[in-house]
Amino acid sequence: MSTLCVAVLSLSSAQPAPPLGRDDFFELRIRPVLVNECYECHGPTQQKGGFRLDFRGGLFKGGASGPAVVAGNAKNSLLIKSIRHEIPYAVMPKNRPRLPDSVIADFVTWINRGANDPRERPSVDTKTSVGNWDAVLQARKQWWSFQPLQNAIVPIVKNKVWSTHPVDRFLYSAMEKRALEPSSAASRETLLRRVSFLLTGLTPTLNEVRAFSQDTSPNAYGKVVDRLLASPRFGERWARHWMDLVRYSESHGSQGDPELPMAWRYRDYLIRAFNNDVPYDQLVREHIAGDLLPNPRISAAERLNESILGTAHYRMVEFGYVPVDALDDQVKVVDNQIDVFSKTFLGLTVSCARCHNHKFDPISQNDFYALYGVFASSRQGQVVVDMPSIKQTNRASLASLKKEIKAGLGHAWEMEVESLPSNLLNQATQRAERERLETGIHRLNDEIADLEFRARTDLSRQRGFEFSKGVPTPLARWGFEGDLRDSRGNMHGKAHGAAKVRGGRLILSGKDAWVVTEPLTVTVREKTLEAWVTLEGLEQRGGGALTLQTPDSEVFDSIVFGEREPAHWVAGSDFFRRTTDAGGPAETVKPGELVHLAIVYGGDNTITIYRNGLVYGTPYKQGTLTTFAAASARILLGKRHLAPGVTSLVGEVEEARLYDRALTQDEVLASFRSGTVAIAPETLSISLTLAEREKRSLLQRDLENLQSLLSKQSTLMSTETWKSALADASVNNANPLHPWAKLAGLRGDAFTKGWNDLSTFWQREMESRREFNRTKFTETWNLRGDNAGHWFMTGSGAGALSGDFSVDVTGDRVLQGLYPAGVFTNALTSKQNGVFTSPRFRVTTDNISVRALGDNSFARLVVENYVIGNGGLYPSTGLTTNEMKWSRLDTAYRKGANAYLEFLTADDSPTGSRSGAEGRAYFGAAEVVFHNGPDVPKETMVPAAYFMAGQTTPQSAEILAKLYGERLKTAIVHWMDGRLTDEEESFLDYFVRHDLLPTSLQHLPALKTAVATYRGLEAEIPVPRRAPGVHEAAGFDQPVFVRGQITQLGKTVPRRFLEAFGGKAFQTTLSGRKELANVVASPKNPLTARVMVNRIWHHVFGRGLVTTVDNFGRLGEKPSHPELLDYLANRFILKGWSIKETIRFLVMSRAFQQTAVSSVSAQKRDPANVLLSHARVRRLDAEVIRDSVLAVSGQLDLSMYGPGVDVYYVGKTEGGGPKGPLDGQRRRSLYQRIRRNASNPFLEAFDAPKPTSTRGKRDTTNVPAQSLTMLNDPFVIDQSKKWAQKLIAEGRTVDERIRQMFTTAFGRNAKADEVIMAKQYLHELATEHAVQIDFLDKSELVWQDFAQALFCLKEFIYVN
């Protein structure tokens, strides 16, 4: 084959030699070859065979075998003989490909012309010297693939009858030269099957086969092609081809195989791109720099920014597991990125040049590091793929509403501050009054409850019988009608802590309130726990509504709220032995509204949670049921079990029931529907005696009076918050109220002295703190306000002045507090994301500290781009508070490394999402310092210090109170004007954050509308959709790693494209990807179009015009039809880089439509069918085989897109991992998940590539595992069964059925002898399965075996 190739090629690739001078000829044609091919063994370092040819003397002298060159006599020169491979022991260059004929011809010419050699002295460089590289490069650039596209003319051929199609004429012209004729046209059936597999990866359906066979119109085939090209299946098929190029994977491999979150969005992007025929140059641009395009491509239907999705391939790399040497890992990652980039788009192997200049191609080691700078400057991360306008959803309205809210707050605060001085002075008397009122209210409530007690118990007893009406009867029931008695048995309860019964409910205040009952009277194993409860706040964690526990509280089952996950119900148990997240939704019940919970513990260990009568999440089995012994176990209400520190439920229990059996779903529903046995207020009223009723109304009147008085109390001064603020102020000297707490009770000199002492203390303290901070820390980045210039922000983050805040989206509070100046992502919403990264720097200190706040976010040091590190050797800290605080990252281990700092919200983490469905997360960042000591900087924003600083000494408590009023007033005014300083902010924020200035809607009625509107609009903001991608940052140039050693830095190489294409440094401060995209996606780049049309050709005809589809360099094969390749490449560009158009053009050729049957002459003269005188028989790809099995059995589910389906596997994968269903949810194979450490065994058997590097051409091996798969794999057997069932259900005679099966499986009619063979086999099967022939058509076993036999036929997995 190779001989033939060369012969064919030499027809076209010889170039006319330009006239050159003697020295020129040597320099351009000879020296580069000698340097490149020979110096290594016959140069300065080695002289194999005693031969050295790096100077004239050595060359002529020769080695052990005698002189190498006889000037003027090439034929007798050993050098020529050896490069012509005429001497068996000296086949040169050794272990390398034979030199091209044109080069050998140059040597012959050179020697025959006298072997002029200007090299007088041996070279001194030990390696290919830099000085020579230019010459080498110039010579290597002459390689065919680097030449501009030739304007190839469609050849004139003798036989014009066969086809006028340009492709055919090129092919025919080459055939003519070998005296070959094309074969005849393939049958319609064959053609339809071939083109269907090619374009959609699926076999034609019965209807499609029939329609095509009946369509007699001249363009019937053209119509089929158009139909297939327009089918959504087209994109699925061709996306998979592309995924082979970019080593598509959804995990990173190595230990643990960490997930690459949302990678499937890129797969979906490819499907859409191929279906929409996105021009190839656009696709290239999107892959290289889709995030940087000025006008990204928007999918209106998906509301997506498509362009940015193209960059996901940069992320499909293998990372080490917490590598000790991060730089070493980075080199591997970038090397792989360069490898995939250069092979995919250029058909070049640039990563070969990591340690030295490329051995064969015009690619220098500098080229590798030029691209290294480009890729390593781009930071891996999750990117938002929503179309840009989504990010703006309601932002303008929110911003203007926020202004309104701020104005309203300011107004209310100013009002409040007016009365602050007098309130401060009066606070002691006011507090006493409030306490008096509160005590009175409590007492009256109790009296009313006592009064109702008798009536409630009576009523409750009368109702006991109600359980008989289709509602299950409990073992015990607590209705809380006046007391804690069990209305069914003897499990009466006893209150502890603040638990009490009032108004027919058990009131659990949460402050250690619980109820425990008398023990069980029978032993309980299967059981049901049931309760109706209200919840006071959904943030509470870990309270238990109803628990059955052993006396020592060691073993328990409980209805628990919000323990493992906030707001979720779980079946709590000791050490989670019987607990799993059932996966129900988060609770949304409103305060005061009843919610019904039941947990059923079934005898088969299934645990089912019901909420309001419906199954909550998924029933599960976990552990085994516990037996709770009679006279021992007790019911507990309020806590999940009795142990120190276990929290109580905050809310009320309307009713609770215990059953000693597992209720059915219907019973739970019936119980829920019949409701509680609560007593309605009217019923209760009627049951009271007249005297009781009168007394009760008097008590109620008193109660209303007291409540009204209480509500008139100053909202500011009498609240719990003031109490605790002042209590804190007395012990915490940083509290702004500390001076008040210390001095308010003093008079005269004592007051003055007290003030002065405090003032002096703070003056000195602050000086010392500033000194500490100044000497121990290097302030590296002040991110306040607009200072974050050199950092990079994506998402909703922006600089903010001091005093900004975010509006709470739930609850009574309008805001939590104010923020100092910094960069915040949550100015308007915490739903949108943010990634905020520093410039790259060298780690020089043991520690780095950040002043930041946040929730569901973190700050971390990304060392040498190892983005999946998070903790451990890769410093990281969670941001979990709403107030700014210093956090320290221990960076000692990473000293000397290059790194950047990153603040990011959880869902933007390259390691996957951590926040809930709402995706809420935010952060704010203000400062970064470097330091060596272990302490973080000292706080300099101290409200008390600010309050005292620079004030003349007040002389009395009255003046001090007034001072508070004035200072607050000033701060509020400055806040309103946008002039607030950080010190003022810390002072004002204390009052806001502690609710000492009104922050709740209850106290801010004027803001209710604005806040409600704000919240409504905020709720409409969608959670951003993320996908893998890269973030742009300031670019850096990479120094060469000498001989690939990362410890040995050489010259720094500017970021640029390959030298062979000019190699001018990119003029940019950014990564250079944008510039790179432009030079690659250019019609001037001869490789881009050639490589892609060759890939298309490879898929269409089964063999590339260049067979090494990923390598157009010297180790690749030369094109079999160079003019045709260039013709197609030119045409591709002219037709707007349309992939579909090019495919259509090719499949419309006669060559594509030939039969696969070869002629005798073709077998003799062109056995490898290089010249395409007939079509090729091809094994189907792994995915196509699996899809075809599903399609033929009638099972294929053609739903598109979405997260990957977990793979079914038998045997071992690292750490197991989720196992998917046997039939892969009947989806096409491209929707199966691809994990590096757990490949799909079915697909792997048929050569699906492993996701490591570019694989433009798959292996098609033939191994026993394939036969074993078709014979014995449970998937194939299962699908055979499904097919058999379908056929039997459809009826038909045996003959008809056989014919239909053939058409379904092979897209053709069965031949008469085949039907006979099939029937014979069916009869054999009938005997095997002992089925009477009369019942043959009904036997599933027979038809299953027969169906599977058809899957095993070679015709099923081969297309011809």
Next chain:
Amino acid sequence: MLTERLTSLSPPSVSRRDMLTKCSTGFGLLALSGLLAERSGADGAGQASPFAPRQPHFKPKVKSVIFCFMSGGVSHVDTFDPKPLLKRDHGKPMPVPVRPTMFNEIGNIMASPWEFRRYGKSGLPVSDLFPHIGGCADDLAVIRSMTSVGNEHAQANYFMHTGFSLAGFPSAGAWMTYGLGSVNQNLPGFVVLASGGAPLGGVGIYGNGFLPAVYQASFLDPTQQEAVANITPRETDSRQRKRLGFINRMDQSHLTQLKGDEQVESAIRNYEIAYRMQSAVPDLVDLRGETDATKTLYGMDSPVREKAEYGRQCLLARRLVERGVRFIELTCLPRPSDAGQIGNPWDQHGVLKAGHSEMAFQVDQPIAGLIKDLKARGLFDETLIVWAGEFGRTPFAQSGDGRDHNPFGFSVWLAGGGIKGGTVYGATDELGYHAVEDVSTVYDLWATVQHLLGLNHERLTYRFGGRDFRLTDVHGHVLHKILT
């Protein structure tokens, strides 16, 4: 033709094994062409069959390799590299700078909890962890100066197996099979006995990388219902032969339509090999023919399941060697006390004493049994046993009583044909921290193994993506000093 043979075989009560015997004439030829893979010109096509036995570069010393891989990293200073200094300076800080470690919890020098004693004529020191292997000391060549590049399990596993620390390169077993083919056409050339866990990084460490897929490891797990995936026929033999008969008739008819096609033809033959593997594999794992004495020798009577199972792997390894399988890799089972640590059972960052004791107990007697059994059967001289973990462990403590990873110097050993038994090669420093004398690399190890198989490691290359790759990358020297 398969058809004729299948249909002519009656009555159907003929067992698979009978049939295998009867059909063996001429089967080899079929198998050779049957396994043909279509490969591109650039990738170097041309061999008749990827499994056909191929001429080595020179006369080999051994035919098969058994690789006992100690996943997780065995501590060399507690096994084959005694360091008295650790005892003397126990509890003192390391006197030399400590290089970055995986967990950055650097403790003080820790003495070995085990004593060393000298064994055999050679007096080779082995710790009390390996009394049985110690008994074979005169057969071992211990390389005490091994080094690796990886400090993390997955990368070190890849490096140890493929010479590269990333996925995507061929495993040593794949290289050997590629280089030498296989003697047995009914079994794969490279078998991993997979009753242990997949090492961290996944089963890709046994992969074919860029070599044709035929060279990847086949997993044989005797603890599974099916030792090899899909090897169990889902139907009776008679039914299967009827099916194969029908398939063959239909395929032949299709082939005639195509006027012959090499690929389709070899795919047809492939079904015959698959059919024969269905009996070859059950025959292999059926140990009923082995005596109780043999099973006891391998420790298969141990009440400790893990030891008995590792013993079964060792015995199966011998049976694979007998059947001409080229490269066999064994997998360690998890420790009974921490069954969750599957991929790296030797990895004791804490509680070294308990962990290493359990692991050594699992493998010591079975491996010694394997050596003795091979000798008794005259197979020892044509077999090479390679014993290695992915790296060693630090001489200083981690978490008080564990040791961290140490790729800078550790011990591996070889035994079998061509190996100079009772040899110690190379040395680490006094602390056992860095290799200092005759520093060896993983490349050297594989260069030596290839040498014993008759392969020149610099000549066994495969061109992929524009480069000629080797198992030894651009490095490697044969360690002649440990060879006879």
